[in-house]
Amino acid sequence: MxxxxxxxxxxxxxxxxxxxxxxxxxxxxxxxxxxxxxxxxxxxxxxxxxxxxxxxxxxxxxxxxxxxxxxxxxxxxxxxxxxxxxxxxxxxxxxxxxxxxxxxxxxxxxxxxxxxxxxxxxxxxxxxxxxxxxxxxxxxxxxLKGDKKRRYADIQQRLSVLGAKFEENVLDATHHWCYVTDNPRDLAGLPEHILAFSRQKAVDKAREGCYLLTLDAPCYIAVMKYADNADLRYQMYHAYTTRASDQGPSAGQFDNTAVMLELVQLKQELAHMLNFKHYADYSLATKMAGSVNDVMEFLLTLAKQSRAYAEKELMELNTFANDHLGMEALSAWDIAYVSEKLQQHQYSVNEELLRSYFPIDRVLSGMFAIIDHIYGMRVVEKATGPDGVLFVEVWHPDVRFFEIYDAGETLRGTFYLDLFAREGKRGGAWMDDCRSRRVVDGKMVIPVAYLNANFSPPQAGQSALLTHDDVITLFHEFGHGLHHLLTQINEGQVSGISGVEWDAVELPSQLMENFCWQKSCIPMISSHVERQEALPESLFQAMLNAKNFQSGMQMLRQIEFALFDITLYSQVAPNDGAGLQSILDAVRQQVSVIIPPQFNRFQHSFCHIFSGGYSAGYYSYKWAEVLSSDVFLAFEEHGVLSRKIGEKFLHTILARGGSQPMMELFKAFRGREPNVDALLRYSGLR
Ligand SMILES: [Zn+2]
Missing domain, CATH: 1.20.1050.40 (Endopeptidase. Chain P; domain 1)
Structure with missing residues (x-):
C-alpha cells in the first residue's frame, strides 16, 4: 500500500x-x-x-x-x-x-x-x-571547514534532540501530577464548568464520584483565580511552577536543568564558530532589531514607563487584600486570586458570567464578519461533501475545516480549526503552516494553515463557551492564519509567514486582538447562549474599564521574561542550575515588583526560549506590539471597521509576506517609522 x-x-x-x-x-x-x-x-x-x-x-x-x-x-x-x-x-x-x-x-x-x-x-x-x-x-x-563543519552539524543534531526532550519533560511533568478530592468543599469558588470537567476527569481515571484537578492551563488558571481554598492554590502553584525541575512534588523526575544548560552552551558555541560574540547576536542577524543594545534599551524604556504603574497596582492589591479579605502578606499563589476579587470589586467583571455571551459559533461567525468588513474576505465552513461524507480528513472529531474567498470569489486559503484541550495535545494556542502559497509550473498551490487552541471543551450537548480571553486568543491565532493565507506572493520562500523577520511576525496576530475590544465589533461576536442578546453596554463598559487592570504589572512580567532571555543568550553560558537561576534573579531585582518564592522554577518550562524559536527573541512580542498598536491606531483614526484602511493594510503588509523587510512595509502603510506611543496609550501606561 x-x-x-x-x-x-x-x-x-x-x-x-x-x-x-x-x-x-x-x-x-x-x-x-x-x-x-x-x-x-x-x-x-x-x-x-x-x-x-x-x-x-x-x-x-x-x-x-x-x-x-x-x-x-x-x-x-x-x-x-x-x-x-x-x-x-x-x-x-x-x-x-x-x-x-x-x-x-x-x-x-x-x-x-x-x-x-x-x-x-x-x-x-x-x-x-x-x-x-x-x-x-x-x-x-x-x-566552515573539516572538523568545524562536522562539529556544527553535530551541534544542530544535538539541539533538536534537546529541544524535543525539553518539551516532553514539560508535558510529562504537567500530566504526572493531579489533585483528587471527594469533598466539594475543598473546591469552593471554582466555576461550574471546571467542576464538571474535574468530575469527568475523575471518571476517566476510574475515580468516579471524586473531583480530579490537573495542571492543564484552563484548570490551573481557574484554580489560581477562583479557588477560595488557599492550601489548594498553594499545592497547584507549587506543582505548576516547579514542573520539569529539581523542585516540587515531582522533583528531579523530569528535570530540565541539564537539558537547558547544554542547550545554552551549544547555542553559544555555535554562535562563536560563526564569529558572533554570542548567540544573541546570531539570533538578531535575521531580525528587525539591530543589536542586543537596541533590544535592551527598548525593554528598559518600557520598564521605566511601567514601573510606577506596577508599584501602585501592587499597593492597591495589598490594601484590598488587607481591608476586604483580611489577608496580611500576599503569597505568590494569592496574587491571581486576590486580583480577581479586586477586579470584580472595582469593575464587577465576572469572566465566568461573560462566558455565556461568547458561544463559540457566535464568536467565529462574528470574527469572520469582521474580516469580511475590513478585507472583503468570506470564510465558509466545509463540513461535509455533497454526499454527506466528511469532505476533509481530520485527526479528531472536534476539528473543523474552513475556506477563505476574496471578493472575486477566488479561493485564497483554507484552514483547520482544533480548539479544545484534550490529553496528548500540546498546551497553549498556535498557528502552523501546512502548505505555503507558491506557483509551480504555472499552477497555484493554495496555502493551508492549522489553528490550534486549548479552550475548555463544551459540556455534553451544549455549545462551548469562551471567556473573553479565549476570544482574544482565537483572534490572535486567526491573525497569524490570515498572514499565512491571504498572501499574494507567489514565491514560496517569502509567501505568507515565510521569510518574515521573527520580531515582526506577531504584528498581524496582535493587530486582530484589538477588534475584540471595539464597541462596533462586540455585537458581532457576542450573543447570550440562552437569551440570544448581545453583550449589554454596561457589561462591555465594565470590561473596557477593566481592560488595563494591572497592565503595569503585566508589562513588567513580559519584560522580565524578555530580559532574562536576551541576557541569558548574550553572556557566558552558566555552568549549573544555580547560575541559570542567578541570571533570572538579577533580572527580577532590576525590573520586577513581585519576586516569586525560592522554589519557583518558571524557567524550567519556558518552552519559548529553550525549545521554541524564541531564543534571544522573546522581546519580539513587545517589539511587534509596538507595530500592531501603531497600525491599529490607523484603523481607529479612520473608523475601526474601515475597508479603506483594511485594504491598505492588506495590500501593503498582510499580503506581502516576507517579500520586503518589515520596516519598509510598515513605512509604506504608515508613511513613517513606528513609535511606542500607541502601545503605551492602549496599555493605559500613559
Ligand atoms: Zn502569536
Missing part, C-alpha cells in the same frame, strides 16, 4: 496517516530532495531563477509536505507511538537541513547567480530571496 504521507494529495490524508508511515516517508522525501539537489549542482552551468531557485523552493515544499503532518500530529495527538515516530524522523531532517545549509557547491551556484548579468533583471522579490539565501548559508556555517 502507498504511504499516505507521499501521496501528493491536496491536503494531508489524516484518516490514513499512521505513526509507522512517518520514518519511511521522511527517508524517501529526503532521498528525493537530495537527488534533486545533486542534479542541480552537477548540471547547471548558468544558474538562473528558473533552473536553480524555483527547483530549490520545490525541494523545500516537498519536505514541508511530508514533515508538516508529522510535526502537527506529534503536537495534537501525542501518543507514545507518535512520539517515537517523531523522534525517529527528527535527526534525519536536522541532518538534511544542516547539509543543505552547508552545501558549498550549492552555495557557489547561488553566489554565481547573484553575481551574474541576469541578476539585475530579476524582480525585487527574487533578489531579496537570493540575498536571504546567501545570508542563511553563512548562518548555517557554509564557510
Amino acid at each position: 502507498k504511504n499516505p504521507l507521499l501521496s501528493h494529495s491536496r491536503l494531508p490524508l489524516f484518516h490514513q496517516i499512521e505513526p509507522h508511515h512517518a520514518l519511511t516517508a521522511v527517508q524517501e522525501g529526503v532521498r528525493q530532495a537530495n537527488e534533486r539537489i545533486s542534479a542541480l549542482i552537477t548540471s547547471l552551468l548558468e544558474p538562473s531563477w528558473d533552473n536553480l531557485m524555483q527547483p530549490l523552493d520545490e525541494v523545500s515544499a516537498l519536505i514541508q509536505e511530508v514533515w508538516s503532518p508529522i510535526g502537527h500530529l506529534n503536537a495534537v495527538k501525542n501518543t507514545p507511538e507518535w512520539r517515537d515516530a517523531y523522534h525517529a524522523c527528527l535527526p534525519i531532517l536536522t541532518q538534511f537541513s544542516t547539509q543543505l545549509g552547508q552545501n558549498h557547491k550549492l552555495y557557489q551556484k547561488v553566489l554565481q547567480l547573484s553575481q551574474s548579468a541576469s541578476f539585475s533583471s530579476l524582480s525585487m522579490i527574487q533578489k531579496k530571496i537570493i540575498h536571504d539565501q546567501l545570508r542563511d548559508f553563512h548562518l548555517s556555517g557554509v564557510a
Whole structure:
C-alpha cells in the first residue's frame, strides 16, 4: 500500500496517516530532495531563477509536505507511538537541513547567480530571496571547514534532540501530577464548568464520584483565580511552577536543568564558530532589531514607563487584600486570586458570567464578519461533501475545516480549526503552516494553515463557551492564519509567514486582538447562549474599564521574561542550575515588583526560549506590539471597521509576506517609522 504521507494529495490524508508511515516517508522525501539537489549542482552551468531557485523552493515544499503532518500530529495527538515516530524522523531532517545549509557547491551556484548579468533583471522579490539565501548559508556555517563543519552539524543534531526532550519533560511533568478530592468543599469558588470537567476527569481515571484537578492551563488558571481554598492554590502553584525541575512534588523526575544548560552552551558555541560574540547576536542577524543594545534599551524604556504603574497596582492589591479579605502578606499563589476579587470589586467583571455571551459559533461567525468588513474576505465552513461524507480528513472529531474567498470569489486559503484541550495535545494556542502559497509550473498551490487552541471543551450537548480571553486568543491565532493565507506572493520562500523577520511576525496576530475590544465589533461576536442578546453596554463598559487592570504589572512580567532571555543568550553560558537561576534573579531585582518564592522554577518550562524559536527573541512580542498598536491606531483614526484602511493594510503588509523587510512595509502603510506611543496609550501606561 502507498504511504499516505507521499501521496501528493491536496491536503494531508489524516484518516490514513499512521505513526509507522512517518520514518519511511521522511527517508524517501529526503532521498528525493537530495537527488534533486545533486542534479542541480552537477548540471547547471548558468544558474538562473528558473533552473536553480524555483527547483530549490520545490525541494523545500516537498519536505514541508511530508514533515508538516508529522510535526502537527506529534503536537495534537501525542501518543507514545507518535512520539517515537517523531523522534525517529527528527535527526534525519536536522541532518538534511544542516547539509543543505552547508552545501558549498550549492552555495557557489547561488553566489554565481547573484553575481551574474541576469541578476539585475530579476524582480525585487527574487533578489531579496537570493540575498536571504546567501545570508542563511553563512548562518548555517557554509564557510566552515573539516572538523568545524562536522562539529556544527553535530551541534544542530544535538539541539533538536534537546529541544524535543525539553518539551516532553514539560508535558510529562504537567500530566504526572493531579489533585483528587471527594469533598466539594475543598473546591469552593471554582466555576461550574471546571467542576464538571474535574468530575469527568475523575471518571476517566476510574475515580468516579471524586473531583480530579490537573495542571492543564484552563484548570490551573481557574484554580489560581477562583479557588477560595488557599492550601489548594498553594499545592497547584507549587506543582505548576516547579514542573520539569529539581523542585516540587515531582522533583528531579523530569528535570530540565541539564537539558537547558547544554542547550545554552551549544547555542553559544555555535554562535562563536560563526564569529558572533554570542548567540544573541546570531539570533538578531535575521531580525528587525539591530543589536542586543537596541533590544535592551527598548525593554528598559518600557520598564521605566511601567514601573510606577506596577508599584501602585501592587499597593492597591495589598490594601484590598488587607481591608476586604483580611489577608496580611500576599503569597505568590494569592496574587491571581486576590486580583480577581479586586477586579470584580472595582469593575464587577465576572469572566465566568461573560462566558455565556461568547458561544463559540457566535464568536467565529462574528470574527469572520469582521474580516469580511475590513478585507472583503468570506470564510465558509466545509463540513461535509455533497454526499454527506466528511469532505476533509481530520485527526479528531472536534476539528473543523474552513475556506477563505476574496471578493472575486477566488479561493485564497483554507484552514483547520482544533480548539479544545484534550490529553496528548500540546498546551497553549498556535498557528502552523501546512502548505505555503507558491506557483509551480504555472499552477497555484493554495496555502493551508492549522489553528490550534486549548479552550475548555463544551459540556455534553451544549455549545462551548469562551471567556473573553479565549476570544482574544482565537483572534490572535486567526491573525497569524490570515498572514499565512491571504498572501499574494507567489514565491514560496517569502509567501505568507515565510521569510518574515521573527520580531515582526506577531504584528498581524496582535493587530486582530484589538477588534475584540471595539464597541462596533462586540455585537458581532457576542450573543447570550440562552437569551440570544448581545453583550449589554454596561457589561462591555465594565470590561473596557477593566481592560488595563494591572497592565503595569503585566508589562513588567513580559519584560522580565524578555530580559532574562536576551541576557541569558548574550553572556557566558552558566555552568549549573544555580547560575541559570542567578541570571533570572538579577533580572527580577532590576525590573520586577513581585519576586516569586525560592522554589519557583518558571524557567524550567519556558518552552519559548529553550525549545521554541524564541531564543534571544522573546522581546519580539513587545517589539511587534509596538507595530500592531501603531497600525491599529490607523484603523481607529479612520473608523475601526474601515475597508479603506483594511485594504491598505492588506495590500501593503498582510499580503506581502516576507517579500520586503518589515520596516519598509510598515513605512509604506504608515508613511513613517513606528513609535511606542500607541502601545503605551492602549496599555493605559500613559
Ligand atoms: Zn502569536
